[in-house]
Every structure is written in structure tokens, then in C-alpha cells.
Amino acid sequence: MLNPSGTLNVAxxxxxxxxxxxxxxxxxxxGTLNRAETKNVLGPHSAVxxxxxxxxxxxxxxxxxxxTMGPPIAEAALQQSQLICNADELHLYSDRIFAGADTLAxxxxxxxxxxxxxxxxxxxxxxxxxxxxxxxxxxxxxxxxWKLGYPFIGNVxxxxxxxxxxxxxLQRLIKNYGHNDIIExxxxxxxxxxxxxxxxxxxxxxxxxxxxxxxxxxxxEKRSSRYKEYLKTFSAQSLELNLKSVxxxxxxxxxxxxxxxxxxxxxxxxxxIDGYSQENLSQVARRIYGILGETIIK
Amino acid sequence: xxKFDVAIIGGGSAGLAALKQLSNLGKQAILIEGGKKxxxxxxxxxxxYSKNTTIGKVYNVEDVYDNFLTDAPVERQITKYMLHATSxxxxxxxxxxxxxxxxxxxxxxxxxxxxxxxxxxxxxxxxEKTGGGIVTGIHVRSIMWKDExxxxxxxxxxxxxxxxxxxxxxxxxxxxxxxTGARRKFTQSDLYQGVKVVVKxxxxxxxxRFEITNxxxxxxxxxxDVTLNxxxxxxxxxxxxxxxxxxxxxxxxxxxxPTEPYELVNALLSNPFVIELIKDEVPETKENYKNLSKEExxxxxxxxxxxxxxWKELHxxxxxxxxxxxxxxxxxxxxxxxxxxxxxxxxDELVSKYDIEFESNYVELEYSAKxxxxxxxxxxKKPYFKNILFIGDAAGRGIFVGPRIEGLNVGIxxxxxxxxxxxxxxxKNSFHSNILGERYRRLVEESPYTKDMDxxxxxxxxxxxxxxxxxPNDIVDYRYRAIFKLMSNSTFRGIxxxxxxxxxxxxxxxxxxxxxxxxxxxxxxxxRKGKDVQKxxxxxxxxxxxxxxKLNYNDDSLSHIKVLDSQSDFMKKMVTLCPTKCYSxxxxxxxxxxEGCIECGTCLKETEWRHPRGEKGIAYQYG
Ligand SMILES: Cc1cc2nc3c(=O)[nH]c(=O)nc-3n(C[C@H](O)[C@H](O)[C@H](O)COP(=O)(O)OP(=O)(O)OC[C@H]3O[C@@H](n4cnc5c(N)ncnc54)[C@H](O)[C@@H]3O)c2cc1C
Ligand code: SF4
Numbered sequence: 001m002l003n004p005s006g007t008l009n010v011a012x013x014x015x016x017x018x019x020x021x022x023x024x025x026x027x028x029x030x031g032t033l034n035r036a037e038t039k040n041v042l043g044p045h046s047a048v049x050x051x052x053x054x055x056x057x058x059x060x061x062x063x064x065x066x067x068t069m070g071p072p073i074a075e076a077a078l079q080q081s082q083l084i085c086n087a088d089e090l091h092l093y094s095d096r097i098f099a100g101a102d103t104l105a106x107x108x109x110x111x112x113x114x115x116x117x118x119x120x121x122x123x124x125x126x127x128x129x130x131x132x133x134x135x136x137x138x139x140x141x142x143x144x145x146w147k148l149g150y151p152f153i154g155n156v157x158x159x160x161x162x163x164x165x166x167x168x169x170l171q172r173l174i175k176n177y178g179h180n181d182i183i184e185x186x187x188x189x190x191x192x193x194x195x196x197x198x199x200x201x202x203x204x205x206x207x208x209x210x211x212x213x214x215x216x217x218x219x220x221e222k223r224s225s226r227y228k229e230y231l232k233t234f235s236a237q238s239l240e241l242n243l244k245s246v247x248x249x250x251x252x253x254x255x256x257x258x259x260x261x262x263x264x265x266x267x268x269x270x271x272x273i274d275g276y277s278q279e280n281l282s283q284v285a286r287r288i289y290g291i292l293g294e295t296i297i298k
Numbered sequence: 299x300x301k302f303d304v305a306i307i308g309g310g311s312a313g314l315a316a317l318k319q320l321s322n323l324g325k326q327a328i329l330i331e332g333g334k335k336x337x338x339x340x341x342x343x344x345x346x347y348s349k350n351t352t353i354g355k356v357y358n359v360e361d362v363y364d365n366f367l368t369d370a371p372v373e374r375q376i377t378k379y380m381l382h383a384t385s386x387x388x389x390x391x392x393x394x395x396x397x398x399x400x401x402x403x404x405x406x407x408x409x410x411x412x413x414x415x416x417x418x419x420x421x422x423x424x425x426e427k428t429g430g431g432i433v434t435g436i437h438v439r440s441i442m443w444k445d446e447x448x449x450x451x452x453x454x455x456x457x458x459x460x461x462x463x464x465x466x467x468x469x470x471x472x473x474x475x476x477x478t479g480a481r482r483k484f485t486q487s488d489l490y491q492g493v494k495v496v497v498k499x500x501x502x503x504x505x506x507r508f509e510i511t512n513x514x515x516x517x518x519x520x521x522x523d524v525t526l527n528x529x530x531x532x533x534x535x536x537x538x539x540x541x542x543x544x545x546x547x548x549x550x551x552x553x554x555x556p557t558e559p560y561e562l563v564n565a566l567l568s569n570p571f572v573i574e575l576i577k578d579e580v581p582e583t584k585e586n587y588k589n590l591s592k593e594e595x596x597x598x599x600x601x602x603x604x605x606x607x608x609w610k611e612l613h614x615x616x617x618x619x620x621x622x623x624x625x626x627x628x629x630x631x632x633x634x635x636x637x638x639x640x641x642x643x644x645x646d647e648l649v650s651k652y653d654i655e656f657e658s659n660y661v662e663l664e665y666s667a668k669x670x671x672x673x674x675x676x677x678x679k680k681p682y683f684k685n686i687l688f689i690g691d692a693a694g695r696g697i698f699v700g701p702r703i704e705g706l707n708v709g710i711x712x713x714x715x716x717x718x719x720x721x722x723x724x725x726k727n728s729f730h731s732n733i734l735g736e737r738y739r740r741l742v743e744e745s746p747y748t749k750d751m752d753x754x755x756x757x758x759x760x761x762x763x764x765x766x767x768x769x770p771n772d773i774v775d776y777r778y779r780a781i782f783k784l785m786s787n788s789t790f791r792g793i794x795x796x797x798x799x800x801x802x803x804x805x806x807x808x809x810x811x812x813x814x815x816x817x818x819x820x821x822x823x824x825x826r827k828g829k830d831v832q833k834x835x836x837x838x839x840x841x842x843x844x845x846x847x848k849l850n851y852n853d854d855s856l857s858h859i860k861v862l863d864s865q866s867d868f869m870k871k872m873v874t875l876c877p878t879k880c881y882s883x884x885x886x887x888x889x890x891x892x893e894g895c896i897e898c899g900t901c902l903k904e905t906e907w908r909h910p911r912g913e914k915g916i917a918y919q920y921g
Contacts, residue, residue: 205455205456205457206300206456206457206459207300207302207328207433207456207459208300210431210433210436210456211328211430211431211433214422214431214432214433215426215431272592272593272596274592274595276585
């Protein structure tokens with residue numbers, strides 16, 4: 001059932017992550033990530049989740065809230081998400097005692113935050129990314145859903161909403177009988193918790209939606225340049241959290257040590273080829289052809 | 299099905315003006331554009347004129363966009379307008395500035411990829427107030443009528459929708475015209491082929507070299523041996539920190555003696571006078587890294603490339619007052635000299651450490667091409683079909699008179715007239731051709747531009763002839779020597795112009811637009827009266843493959859063009875005439891590789907020709 005306000009309320013959970021795109025990562029001499037030097041951006045999966053919220057906004061006029069847990073610099077993720085989905089409200093859950101949280105303790109903070117969104121009218125859909133790219137386990141989503149009491153639906157590639165009935169109809173990718181990428185279609189009453197498949201990209205197929213999309217993109221630019229006006233910061237106290245269930249005390253798992261898995265010795269020899277020379281390039285092509293033969297020219 | 303009042307198909311200068319004007323009139327209109335972004339599919343020379351005509355009102359760009367003069371991203375206001383007759387290293391120049399100024403408020407050089415997005419922003423602001431707007435990346439595929447007042451539009455991307463009227467602003471290769479059969483396909487005598495390159499040149503160097511100040515601009519036109527014996531000519535316009543150099547040739551003449559379009563533009567670039575105008579300092583790698591190990595060589599090459607990039611940027615900025623100001627403001631440099639020292643020190647480092655030589659050459663940014671309709675020959679006399687109105691290039695409305703090539707201003711004037719007709723039809727809620735189409739036809743007939751397409755403006759001709767006084771009479775072709783003689787005598791001038799008009803365009807065109815006019819006479823003039831022009835370096839022009847490689851494409855796996863008869867004479871000529879070499883011969887048949895297509899329309903006549911699907915195909919960065 002839709003929340004009582006009559007407007008669809010959606011939330012997006014996002015995360016600030018090191019920018020793993022080319023040229024932006026910096027490593028320490030031992031090969032671990034140099035977090036201080038590496039730029040942080042809205043994670044790619046979070047961006048996908050934000051675009052799912054944009055779809056809800058453009059197509060159903062949804063009210064969008066975006067949230068993240070982290071130190072104040074995590075605001076950057078909220079701002080970048082707002083630029084994608086034209087969010088109406090941004091939540092930052094930031095408190096020193098949240099530090100060291102595992103996925104369960106994080107879920108507890110998110111649960112409490114989601115309850116506060118949209119004037120506490122209730123969120124109909126929570127979107128989150130597939131998982132974070134800096135080593136998350138993909139557990140935060142399902143755990144938050146469980147805490148909220150929402151059904152959890154993963155790997156979603158498309159969805160549409162029946163506001164009257166308060167239902168969502170979705171398509172998701174599943175594996176079955178050894179086949180990858182089977183599309184399953186299902187329906188669920190609202191509210192739901194959805195994670196998006198990385199391949200998700202919203203498609204707007206009517207003129208009105210496109211016009212609306214342009215309006216929203218325009219608006220999003222304006223809003224995100226003044227994102228602080230949309231930002232609310234919450235502490236453990238303002239989220240009315242039990243201090244035993246957050247941060248380190250609320251984390252049944254502890255990351256004891258991160259081991260660098262030694263790289264298997266490569267059993268190959270590299271030739272450096274001067275790519276400026278036409279002759280050398282044709283040699284490369286010939287060698288590839290020699291190895292792969294006809295299979296490449298289908 | 300979704301319903302709107304009006305759909306405008308095509309977001310070039312004409313379509314955007316229609317959207318702006320209809321929205322100004324309080325009407326709801328949506329504009330559909332195939333390109334992913336506005337301004338990526340459009341090519342012009344481009345001088346955008348505002349006119350002050352005496353025989354009636356034209357609607358100018360500043361009438362549509364009231365903040366045009368203060369806010370629009372134009373390049374330079376043209377204050378100098380020269381025509382040069384060329385023959386090898388001889389050149390004879392005429393100052394045609396009075397013809398440029400004739401009934402002109404202003405003429406700006408523009409780059410469409412910068413200007414059209416600004417038009418779009420302004421139009422969108424107004425359109426949103428009436429529930430309209432702009433939808434990009436959508437290709438209109440078909441058009442049907444549900445009833446007299448209802449058109450259903452199908453696209454490759456969206457659900458069909460319906461409108462009460464359509465303004466077709468889809469350019470010279472209008473699919474709307476083809477789908478509806480509103481007009482025949484343009485033929486070779488109706489068209490010119492335009493090819494252009496954008497050349498990079500620092501702002502202050504442009505000003506010094508062209509003898510203009512910060513806001514002024516120069517236009518140079520060329521005829522003579524640069525035409526390679528074709529009917530048409532070359533142009534070179536100054537932009538803020540680029541030059542537009544192009545060639546526009548009559549399609550008939552190209553079909554008769556096929557010449558690669560890029561050869562025509564290359565002929566202009568190789569003219570000694572042009573060579574000197576486009577000259578810049580260009581770093582060239584000697585690639586002499588023989589004594590280095592492979593890895594060392596890669597590292598050196600990488601460093602050298604980075605330094606070259608830095609040098610190019612800083613060299614360009616140093617000659618731009620706004621660029622210098624910005625650099626000084628952000629505190630990276632304290633004085634202009636400091637910037638100069640840095641430019642020089644990178645220069646020296648490149649020479650001494652990286653074996654880079656600095657040569658004189660020119661820097662080409664973008665190659666483009668498009669057909670241009672000659673309104674004298676092909677303007678739609680009935681510029682509508684049922685409740686669809688055609689404007690701009692789609693209606694074949696371009697002015698080609700002597701050195702004048704005008705389409706931008708004409709399309710804007712058409713747009714205002716179409717908007718007025720459509721607005722009236724909406725108010726009356728009748729889209730019958732008596733109310734809409736005929737009214738629009740009448741409005742267009744009243745346009746001074748239509749008159750320019752139908753007859754010679756004797757006052758313009760007078761101004762033109764006054765500028766050509768220094769041309770010796772005996773050079774001119776015998777057929778119009780008499781006219782020329784009469785013209786130079788002021789008492790006879792009125793009579794002779796009357797005579798010219800009596801003869802009419804139809805009979806005069808073969809004389810006016812002939813090899814004699816564009817090639818032979820200018821060559822003779824240059825040889826007889828021209829001054830010597832020296833070039834100071836030999837130019838290296840990129841091969842066509844390099845030019846294509848620089849262009850931005852979003853490849854469509856489906857071809858938007860289908861060859862109908864791969865053995866026809868016309869298609870065989872396309873092997874030469876396609877500006878990006880999309881056609882080649884194999885076993886006596888012409889085959890097409892559509893991936894390099896820049897949608898110029900040259901091959902349209904004997905193909906099933908569509909624009910690519912939404913967002914696909916060429917995306918120009920300058921235009
Ligand atoms: C080399 C050259 C020099 C020129 N010099 C000058 C000059 O100096 N001064 C001057 O005034 N004029 C000049 N012109 C002419 C001028 O550029 C054109 O007249 C003008 O750009 C035409 O504008 P338009 O809006 O009618 O068409 P276009 O700019 O061609 O716009 C048509 C638009 O429609 C879109 N479209 C087409 N089909 C579809 C479809 N099915 N669905 C969706 N979208 C579609 C296209 O993507 C395109 O954006 C020159 C032209 C050339 C080529
Ligand atoms: S294929 Fe046709 S339309 Fe495309 S660039 Fe070549 S001639 Fe022009």
C-alpha cells in the first residue's frame with residue numbers, strides 16, 4: 001500500500017567511495033589503497049540507484065530522499081546523487097560513535113534514518129546499489145530491509161508502479177538451471193527494498209517523460225549547487241538510537257585484518273610493442289589471429 | 299496517446315526560432331531533435347545576418363531572442379568583407395564591405411555548436427511556461443493523419459504521440475518532405491555542397507593578422523584558381539579564436555567533373571595568401587629515440603606528449619586577453635611576462651630534451667560538410683502540406699546571390715511567419731489549409747528574402763558594381779560586357795538594371811553562375827592586375843583519414859542509408875563526391891560503409907536516405 005500522503009516516497013542509500021576510475025587511484029608502496037590521496041566520489045552502484053530514483057521522480061512525481069552514513073566529507077556523495085535524481089531531501093548520518101560499524105550496525109542507523117524521511121510519512125521504496133566497490137559484502141541492503149520489515153528484491157533491471165493498488169511490478173536478473181541472465185518478472189505490494197543490477201538504466205519512452213526529465217535535470221543542477229539547503233545531519237541521539245546497537249558495540253563482526261592476497265606468479269612473457277608503427281601492429285594482429293584463428297571472425 | 303498542440307521537427311536555427319516564437323505567443327510546442335545534444339548535427343559557414351530591408355520587414359534573430367545582442371555566444375562582428383581573385387601566387391582583391399553593409403544591421407560570425415545551445419536554452423525557458431519543451435536524441439520516423447486536425451508522429455525511440463500541426467525544420471535533407479511527398483527530392487542543380495574546416499588560431503594573432511580589433515571580424519571570399527574549375531568559391535571567416543575556412547560549390551558542376559570535396563577545401567588552404575592567414579607555430583616530433591631502450595622510449599614519449607599539450611594550451615591562452623586574465627586571477631602567474639617565460643621555457647625544453655621541432659603549419663580542429671539549397675531554384679512555392687509547414691533549409695529556402703550565402707537568417711524569418719500562422723490556427727481551432735497553410739504561404743511570399751530568391755535586387759547590384767570599378771572592362775565576358783559598361787555609367791545604371799531584371803534569373807543564371815564568372819575571369823584579373831603573394835612555409839594538410847578519425851561518432855550498427863542501384867552512374871560518382879569516403883568500388887559495384895557518414899546528403903538522390911536513429915551518427919563540436 002502506498003504511504004498515506006498519496007505521493008510516492010522513495011529513498012536512495014548511497015556511499016562515498018574511492019574513485020577507481022583510471023588515473024584517479026593512488027596506491028601505497030605495499031600495494032594497498034592510499035585513501036588519503038585517492039579522490040572520493042559517489043560509488044558507481046550508488047549512481048545506478050540514484051538513477052532509479054530519478055525514474056520514479058520523472059514518471060511518478062515521487063518525493064526523493066537520499067541518505068548516507070559517514071563522516072562530513074560524505075556530503076559529496078549526497079550532492080552528486082542529488083545531481084542525478086534531483087532529490088528533495090538529503091540525510092547525512094554522522095556521529096563519532098558510528099565508527100567501526102559492521103554491516104549490521106550500519107543497517108540499524110539506516111533503518112532509523114529512513115523512518116525519519118519524508119516527514120515520517122513512510123518510504124514506499126528504498127533503492128540501493130548492488131554493493132559498494134570498496135569491498136562491501138552486499139549485506140547492508142538485505143539487513144536494512146529486514147530491519148524495516150520490507151520485502152527485499154535484488155538485481156532489478158526495470159520496475160513500474162501501480163499507485164492505485166500500491167504495487168510495484170519488477171523485472172530482475174536471476175540465475176537458474178545453470179543459465180545466467182534469466183529475466184524474472186514479479187510483483188510486490190509496497191513498501192519494498194530494491195537493489196539495482198549494475199546494468200540498470202532508466203528509459204523514458206514518452207514525450208512527457210522526456211520533457212519532465214529535462215525539467216528535473218535542470219532543477220537538479222540548481223539544487224545540487226545549493227545542496228546544503230536540502231541537507232539534514234543526524235547524530236545517534238537525533239536518530240533516537242540505542243547506543244548498544246550501533247558503531248563498534250553494535251557490530252558482531254570485526255574486521256581483524258585485511259590480508260593482501262599474494263598475486264599468483266604470472267606464467268607469461270610480455271613483449272613491449274611500439275604501437276606507433278603500422279608494421280608492428282600488423283604483427284600483433286597476426287599473432288592474435290594465430291592464437292584465436294577463425295573464432296574471432298564470426 | 300499523448301497530445302500536444304504543435305510539434306517542431308528539427309532543432310537547427312530555424313526550428314529553435316519557431317519554438318521560441320510560438321512559446322512567446324503563448325502556444326504549446328514541443329521540438330524534437332535527432333542529435334543527442336542541440337547543435338551537434340548542424341553546419342554553417344557561418345555569418346548570421348540581421349537585415350534592415352526597405353521593401354518590407356524581415357524578422358531578425360534579435361526580434362526572436364530579445365537578449366541576443368547582449369548575451370548570445372557569437373564570435374565576431376564582421377567589419378571587413380573582401381573578395382579575392384586568385385591565380386597561383388597572384389591575387390587581386392576587392393573590398394566588398396559596402397555589399398556586406400547593404401541593408402544590414404549586423405553580421406556576426408558564429409559556430410553553431412556554441413550558438414544553438416544558447417538558442418535552445420532561451421527557447422526552453424519560454425516553452426516550459428506553456429507546457430512545451432525540447433526533446434533531444436529522438437528521430438522522427440513517420441507521420442500519419444488520424445483526421446484533418448490530428449497528426450500522429452512516430453519516432454524510433456518513443457511512443458507515438460499526436461499533434462494538431464507540425465513545423466518541419468529538419469533541414470535540407472528533410473525526411474518529413476520525403477515521407478509526406480510534400481516536395482520532390484532536390485536535384486543536383488538545386489544544390490550546393492559546402493565543406494568546411496575549423497582552424498585554431500590564438501585570439502590576438504587573429505586580430506593582428508586580420509587588422510581588426512577585439513570585437514571586429516573579417517570575411518574573405520575567394521574565386522579563381524582555388525575553385526579547381528568549379529562553380530562556386532571559398533570563404534574564410536574569423537571567429538573569436540578559430541577560423542572557418544570552407545568551400546561551397548554547385549552540385550551540378552561537381553557531378554559533371556567529380557572532384558573530392560576535401561580537395562576543394564585543400565586548394566583553398568594551399569593558396570599562398572590563405573597559408574599566411576592560418577599560419578601558427580606547431581610542434582612536430584622527430585621521433586628520434588633510437589638510442590633508448592623500449593621502456594625508456596615510451597616514458598620519454600609520454601613526457602614529451604604531456605609537455606606538448608601544456609605548451610599548446612599555454613601558447614593559446616597567452617594570446618587570449620580573457621585567458622591571461624583568468625590565469626593571473628587564479629594566482630598561478632603574477633604577470634603576463636611570466637606566462638610568456640613559461641611558454642618559452644617549455645618550448646626550449648621540448649627542443650633541447652625531446653628532439654621536438656617547431657614548424658610553421660596550421661592547426662585543424664574539425665572537418666565538416668553539408669548540402670545547401672539554392673532558393674532561386676528550389677524554394678518550395680507551396681511551403682506546406684496539409685497541416686505541416688516547412689521552414690528554413692527543409693523548404694529549400696537559401697539565398698545564393700554572388701557572394702551572398704544566407705540560410706540562417708532566412709530560416710529565422712520563416713520561423714516567425716510559421717509561428718504566427720500556427721498560432722492563428724490554434725486560436726481558431728482550425729488547421730485547414732485555408733486557415734493555416736495558405737496563410738503561411740502568403741506570409742512567406744511577403745518576405746523580402748523571398749524576393750531575393752526571385753529577382754535581382756538592383757540596389758544591391760549597384761553597390762556591388764561600385765565595388766568592382768577597378769576591374770578592367772575588357773576582361774569581362776562579352777555576354778555581359780555591355781551590361782557592365784552600362785552599369786559603370788551612372789545615368790544608364792537604372793536602365794540596365796531594369797534590363798537585367800527583365801531577363802530574369804532563369805536566363806541570367808547560366809551566365810552569372812558559370813565557370814567564366816567563378817574561375818576564368820578571376821584568374822585573368824589576378825594575372826593582369828594582381829599583386830604577388832609570397833608564402834613563408836609549405837603547408838601540411840591532414841589526409842582525409844586523419845580528418846575522419848578526429849570526428850566524434852556514435853556508431854549505429856544499422857545503416858541509415860540504403861543504396862538502391864549499386865551500378866548507377868550517380869552512385870559511382872559518390873565514390874569521389876562523398877566528403878568522408880563512405881563509398882568505394884568493388885567488382886564494378888558501389889559499396890557503402892555508413893559508419894563514417896557525416897549526414898551531408900550528397901548521396902541522397904539515389905538512395906533510401908534517413909537520418910540515423912536518435913543520438914547516433916556524427917556529433918560535431920564546432921559546426
Ligand atoms: C558550408 C556552409 C556555409 C554556409 N554559410 C552560411 C552563412 O555564412 N550564412 C548563412 O546565413 N547561412 C549559411 N549557410 C546555410 C545555413 O547554415 C543553413 O541554411 C542553416 O544552418 C539551416 O538551418 P535549419 O535549421 O533550416 O536546418 P539544420 O541546421 O540542418 O537543422 C535541421 C535539424 O533537424 C534535425 N533532424 C533532421 N531530421 C530529423 C528527424 N527525422 N527527426 C529529428 N530531427 C531531425 C537535424 O538533426 C538538425 O539538427 C551555410 C551552409 C553551409 C553548409
Ligand atoms: S554517405 Fe552520403 S550523406 Fe553520408 S557523408 Fe557520404 S555522401 Fe554524405
